[in-house]
Amino acid sequence: MALLQISEPGKGTLPHQHRNAIGIDLGTTNSLVATVQSGVARILPDENHKQLIPSVVHYDANTIRVGEEAVAIHEQDPINTIASVKRLMGKKFTDVDATSYPNVLKDEGNFVGIHTKQGIKSAVEVSAEILKKLKDIAAQHIKDDILGAVITVPAYFDDGQRQATKDAAKLAGINVLRLINEPTAAAVAYGLDKEVEGHYVIFDLGGGTFDISILRLSKGLFEVIATHGDTQLGGDDFDAVILDWLIGHIDTKVDDVNARQTLKSLAKRIKEQLTETETVVIDHSLNKLGHIKAELSRDAFAHLSAHLVKKTVDATRLALKDANLLASEIDGVVMVGGSTRMPLIQTTMQAFFNQDLLNDINPDEVVALGAAQQANMLVGNASDQHLLLDVIPLSLGIETMGEIVERIIPRNSTLPIAMGQEFTTYKDGQTAMMIHVVQGERDLVGDCRSLAKFSLKGIPPMVAGAAKIRVTFQVDTDGLLSVSAQELSTGVQASIEVKPSYGLDSEQIKTMLESSYQLADQDKESRALAEVRVEALQMHDMVEKALAQDKDLLGAQEIEKISVALERLKQSLDHNRRDEIQSHMDQLNDATQFFAQLRMDRSIQKALTGQEIKNMEL
């Protein structure tokens, strides 16, 4: 029996009010959106009842097509159609193999520019179109407001790639509740977060990418202890194997694009049929190519694609080696990605790990379903309020003399985390300095990924070595880095200018946001005003509620300060001016900072007291 009723902070006192949130799997080949309704996570289909939305975008002079519509026009207009845009996220031109894209790619400095009929587009903008489509699909199913989304990213995504994903969501007008790792989402879908502890392999073979991750789980703490994979291996390669085999059975030469496309589709169908039956008999008339009559068995297919399967096994071995684990020490193997349906993959992995696989959730949907469950929990719907703790996947470091990396935050540290480092000036009167932040496990700067260069400015001029600048590196729960700095002897806040090495800077994002509103100025303003009003009202209610609950923490003066700020915010709502409301929200925020801190401390005390009572009951 519960002796104490501890209300969760930050949540309403209403008994049960369902809040809507969605989970998004933004994939290389396909994307999905899911939500939890009546306690069950389900994928939301588009108007044609399709659940898998191809991650393909087509730009015409005036229209933008996303998904199946873009796929339909792909062959016809490859230059203006972008597929696999995820591979370009947070990347610089020199990182990318431009020849593997039919599009015209240009070096835009900190990002790759994709030339389309609508001008130069970045990967962030293209991904934003996919996200908008998913958001629209969700809006067709969910009539009320959607509070936000959990979006999944590969476990190995660095800060730049995560930031790019978040930027894309911002452009699409989606409030990101949290970014979570794809393997973590898959584990949540299987309820592994409720397991006490264990080591789990997440085997993810999609259309064009292969990722293997090893997670260590202990009571809601998810550590990604190893990741491996092949960014150029997926179901498409298995199709290609069958395509070659088909071509070998045709006497005529296949040199026409359309004929090749027909054969490609046939190859894919054969592969899918082999999942259902032992042998597929092909007896097809192929117009110009004549008649094809052949038989392909599972065994023959296994033989043809042995080199591909070997690649997955080799990567699995490497991941285990990195994790310092034996196959027998794995407590479960989760299958993710449509290509894991192939019996060939199933039997190989079953034999490799010598155990039954976790494969009863649709492998195309499992990541999106897990994301939806997590989103549902974050907005406070789930009765089971367990906590999911993620870790930083790659170490953060800074460049020191001789291009050596000094590690600041080691990989696998539980998020959020912060570390401080003190720097000093090496010249008399020096007022600025540069800090280069990198991410990766290697010792040399050149072997790690450059994240950003920070210039610290406004250091008070002093003799060399006298200034002490404390730089704090904070990584939030999305795995994103922010940096702040302070000169310790004078307390001067040094300003920081961030120049991301990859991806877009905040100015570029702002320009894109502005140009993305194609509404008339007046509409734009009234929409923005409406949004800020809603926000202000919510904030007003939240602070009022907090005050009603925990007023006793404050002195009369503090209460007065907050009450005045509350009243002013309320009054400003009558004036209907956006900047005025915003400024009063900021003021209320400042006025409640100390109160929030006290409330947080009270929560800690209550949590610990609750803990003691629980122990006494045992």
Next chain:
Amino acid sequence: MWGKFHGLSQNYFEIFQLPIQYALDEKKLDASYRAILSSIHPDRFVNATEAEKTQSLMKSTLVNDAYTILKNPIQRAEYLLEINSVSQHVKLDNAFLMQQMEWEERLEAEENVAPLNQFHDEVLADLKQKFNHIEALLDQEKNFTGVANELAQLKFLAKLAQKIKDKTFLLMAD
């Protein structure tokens, strides 16, 4: 040296309502850590005001840092030295330096799994003894300078144990 992220006058033991000593009630630490994070983690504040989000992020960061340090037996000892203002910088004595070289040579020479396992067990036994000694020095004798010396040796042993394990793993993988 890397400084830690502070922001509270409370020390790390007090956060979890633990006595300020080396001997650790790990169950209580784990339970308190989870209880605290369950109430203040940013995941609990997705619908909150900016002020609350900021506070939640800062406090969770601090709690994570405190937990990591207390949980790790080496860092916990270092932290106790730090709050007692004792320097960790000590010179290893010659006898230990000689012993170090012998160990390194032995690791270099072993090419079989069984003797490496034996070596690993020996080092682990030494480690255990050192940990017990450190606990006695810190909690009973309050001899902090003695701890700094033991700690330096212990850190070497811990690294050695890891190196032996790495080598064993490589041999087994071949």
